[in-house]
Amino acid sequence: MHVPDGFIDAPISAATGVLAAGALAVSLKGARRELDERTAPLAGLVAAFIFAVQMLNFPVAAGTSGHLLGGALAAILVGPCTGVLCVSVVLLMQGILFADGGLTALGVNITDMAVVTTVVSYAVFRGLVKVLPRRRRSVTVASFVAALVSVPAAAVAFTLIYAVGGTTDVAISKVATAMIGVHVLIGVGEAAITALTVGAVMAVRPDLVYGARGLERKLKLRVNGQLVDAPAAEPAAPVAAGSHRKLWVTGLVTSLLLAGFVSFYASASPDGLEKVAKDQGIDRKTEPHAAAGSPLADYGVKDIADARLSGGLAGVIGVGVTVVAGSAVFRAVRRRRTAEPTQAS
Template structure:
């Protein structure tokens, strides 16, 4: 759902940019409370994973495809504030390096694809957890529903932005119906990917899943043929803060394989926004991307003739750049938090 240049007029694009900048600033402050020495590097990995999976367009209807937005996944894995930052990093890398999503529309994209999806998913996820039993399965179930509904919410948000600042005169009712309709289908794919990823992580390291904090499955012991809860004990090292190197390495390899190899088999059909735009004339004033001449534009390496190799190299580069940029940002945010008590103590002394 990357909005290109020319879809939204300049005043609304600027306003969306201001709103996105404010959201990022608030998220930077909030992320300091969500991140610790274990989750800071994993947040960068989440951003890289979202980048990789967004390259995997899947068919949803005749001539239409969709891809992960990632807001729900990020919110559940690393928290809502950090989640907004994860999606923002991905969108920034895509816009600058790969000419995907207009640079003048970056604020619109961060607001619609990042803030709206994360906030919607987070509120739904937390609301559902209050109604469901406090189990790991409930986390996965709530994540599925939250991801599913966050996508049409994002589509509705785009329609609202277009109603205010659209550059063509189109029937907003038709646009809203078409956008929400196709993105409900895309939301199913989003929900499956989100639930599968959260389920995989929670199965091996539930302590690293932000949305699963506070949940614990009691250890069962068989006593006289019956299963009973084991006595409460101190947390085991793995749950209390064991090494995340294995999880990080596995996640990075998975992202590299998805972006470098599996992406070659992604659907070539236009995504939901592109299809709706073409069918309703929204793209009448679309402009060429400012980074159209980038060596990595359109997810291919310039001057590499083999399509499979070109796309694979671009995907690997994208994952590498995103994980480095994301990890750097999250480590910086975490370090500033760690330094604050020291600075305060020095002032008191």
């Protein structure tokens, strides 16, 4: 759903840029509360994983494909504010290095793909977790539903942005029907990927899943016929640092394999927005990407003729750059949180 340059006019692009900047400022502040010494490294890995999986377009209908947006996945794993930052880092890397998503449309893409998906999905997730049984399986179920809802929500958001700032004269009812219809199908794929990933992390390190915090029920004891809270258990021994590293290395290797090898087998069909834009004619004023001459444009390495090698190498570079950039951002956020009490004193 990467919006290219030319779909949305300059005033609305600028307005969404301001909105996105405000959302990022709020998210930076919120991420200081969400991140700790265990989860800060995970956040950079989540950004790299989202980048890798976004390269894996999957078919959803005749001549149409979809890919992960990642807002729900990031919000549930590392928190909603940190999730906005994760997806934003991915979008920035894609726009600058790979000419994917217009640079003048960066505010539109961050607002739609990072802010809307994260906020909507996490609100749905928290609502479901409150009413479902307090079990690990409920986290996976809630993740599925939250991710499923987040994709058509992003389609609705794009439609509203297009309604006020679209550069072509196309009936908004046609755009809405086409966008929501195809993105409901894409949402099923998003939901499956999100639930599988959250479930996998829950199976090995549930303590690192932000959305699973506080789900433990207090143990009750019957005393003289009345139920009372059991005495608090002694704090569990801290998990060894090697366990964190093992999860991080496993996640990074998985991301590299997905981007460097599995991506070659992804669907070549246009994604939902591209298909709708072509069918409805809203792409008539698309402008060339400012980074079209990048050595990594279109997810290939310039001057490497072999398509498999070119695409795989580009994917590996993308994962590497994203994990470095994301880790640097979240390490700085974490450092700022640590420094604040000292400055206050």
